[in-house]
Amino acid sequence: MTEKALALLKEKKYLQLKQMLKEENPVDIAGILEEMPAEMLLLVYRLLPKELAAEVFAEMDNDQQEILIQAFSDQELQDVLDELYLDDTVDIIEEMPANVVKRILRQTKPEVRKKINEILHYPEDGAGSIMTIEYVDLKKNMTVDEAFSRIRATGVDKETIYTCYVTNADRKLEGLVTVRELLLSPKSAIIGDIMETHVIAASTLDDKEQVANQLKKYDFLALPVVDQENRLVGIVTFDDAMDVLQDESTEDIEMMAAITPTGKPYLKTSTLDIWKKRVPWLLLLMVSATFTGKIIQVYEDALAAQVVLTAFIPMLMDTGGNAGSQSSVTVIRGLSLGEIRMTDIFKIIWKETRVALLCGLTLAIANFAKMMLLDRISFSVSLVVGLTLVVTVAIAKITGGTLPILAKRVGVDPAVMASPFITTVVDALSLIVYFQIASALLPLS
């Protein structure tokens, strides 16, 4: 599709290109525009009908939006802003440099500018920051027929009309009614009689991830957002909730791999930015890992006496790290999905202890057999390594299972307690265990 568009552009067959684009979904058109050379962008964009153009604009990435805004006439900018939903406008404003923001604000009407400012002031991680302020509000004393007229008159975006909210004169939320219920009710029925009054709502200050999880839990199309006085101020729709959940998973995954989340696709992040998000963690973990080195230095004499012990250090460290990260990652994900609560800590310790013993014994037996039969290592060294495996796996799994919960309890993101951190902690512990067991069972002086 993109190839065809580029070919038409090259041959200057603009009419055909226009016909072709008109039939596509805005998301796909934005995808095609992304592949266009920057100097062609405005030309192709101007081929689109006005309403479609604004929909496409909302789907484009920020770099291209910026190019377009810089190139737009004042009239074009105003046309786009008139068609955009306010939450999309706010999203764009948040990503643009100051001079572009000024231009945008100059082209918006004073009352819209006031609303934009309101939304910009909600906490960044709160429900207020992801809500849509376009929704259908009804009154209790309307009939079903009047409700349909109101929906037609409001005519807002598809995802926002199917659940309508009933508010009183003070804008306080009194109930909700779905278009399905309206369709199944007689036209003369009174909204107040058919509305659902047991409304599950979020507050503007609620954490956006919590709100998205709630929306997912109940399979709602939208969740109303109310302020401190229970006044309806907006709704969070399922598509924004899906984005939040997806972004949340990505952030968790990045944190687990010791990366500060960038919030941008990899290929669109500059080398310097990637470096900035990665190197502080590498430095921190490098410094922590030197403590592990110190432990080896303490036992340097013992190692010199039994150099064979050195060969098993990497295996013990890796196994401990792997066993620990299995547990920590399981618990971190469980916390994110709401499947594990902080009060489950004792259940986790009990479960991890049993799993650790099973895993540790399996590994120790396999390793013992291999060392004795294949590598022809002495019985006592094989025993030391085997015992260390059991103890290390136990320590790793219990540490891995509990640290994320303890982190959450003190207000740290549990995802920090994943593989890299656990590995560093477990490395040190496993070496101490190793040398202690070795000192007890082997002649080391």
Added chain:
Amino acid sequence: MTEKALALLKEKKYLQLKQMLKEENPVDIAGILEEMPAEMLLLVYRLLPKELAAEVFAEMDNDQQEILIQAFSDQELQDVLDELYLDDTVDIIEEMPANVVKRILRQTKPEVRKKINEILHYPEDGAGSIMTIEYVDLKKNMTVDEAFSRIRATGVDKETIYTCYVTNADRKLEGLVTVRELLLSPKSAIIGDIMETHVIAASTLDDKEQVANQLKKYDFLALPVVDQENRLVGIVTFDDAMDVLQDESTEDIEMMAAITPTGKPYLKTSTLDIWKKRVPWLLLLMVSATFTGKIIQVYEDALAAQVVLTAFIPMLMDTGGNAGSQSSVTVIRGLSLGEIRMTDIFKIIWKETRVALLCGLTLAIANFAKMMLLDRISFSVSLVVGLTLVVTVAIAKITGGTLPILAKRVGVDPAVMASPFITTVVDALSLIVYFQIASALLPLS
């Protein structure tokens, strides 16, 4: 809420309990039932009105569904099955033991049984396995008014009526129309004139994750599913797509931590099952890590001559592992989200090389300064460790960035190429680099 319900149950205030439950959302009632003792389950369940009971049943977890089905009379089972959507029935059948499945099938009508069998035969990872077969189908020659009558008559689940599909006499998909468009059109308008004919559809055999990603990309409420002959067979709704995406992230995260995905919440998985999902990876990685040990054995004499080198092995291994997993996890997630394609491999290598040099130099300089100034290690050893850091980070990041793509190319899940695997590979490589640089710069004999 749960506490209140349990208290009412204990005091045998069934009428009050019934009143209370009736007001709640089915998802919340299922949550309350989950906390009830098994022997009370049927009693409380029987307090629910029939239609609500079926909705609650669909939200319960499989263990509890099984308990209830075993306790149901034939009539009760039939009542539930009549109310359930077919895709929910199929989900339940897939999780139940054989004797329960037989009981369920005995209570379903022959034509329903036929449909269940059809759905059960779609590939497990395909769109067919997550689709809903209840949807509203319209004909081209209907008027808007007739369409509304049809919607009212079908009256299916809320999430499935807002997009209606237009099919011809052979059930082939011809277009779609949303309830919003119906509401905004005159009652006498003909569906064929207002329907959208550029329909984005999935095939029953399409991968379900791909379908879910598509639904998310376009912010659709539902995506139609067609068979090989373009006949409409069902729809995938946004809530099921959200579940698929969430499960996909969980699976990726588990694979990245060297765990075979369980598909079950941690606290509901038995110790033995957890052991089975974790221990094969630990064994495999343990065996791989012994190769790292072999490398140390090869250089045993060198190490005996310069025991100080041993102290930096853990730090070098950990740093290499961390640097590599940062890159691999970034690329794995990018592949899952569709932000990175397999053809981007050279872009990735180029970007990772630059990031690696920046990171490696930062770490080497910091470490060199620390070793010289704080630890008072000799210049030549500090230099060896610093150079090793630069080379190790470069190898780690390039390996980490490319292995997931190569894995995908040969049909292996890229998530396997995350931290544990990369760590094992990079450990061995970093030790070889370390000892080679040391041999060149230090007197080791």
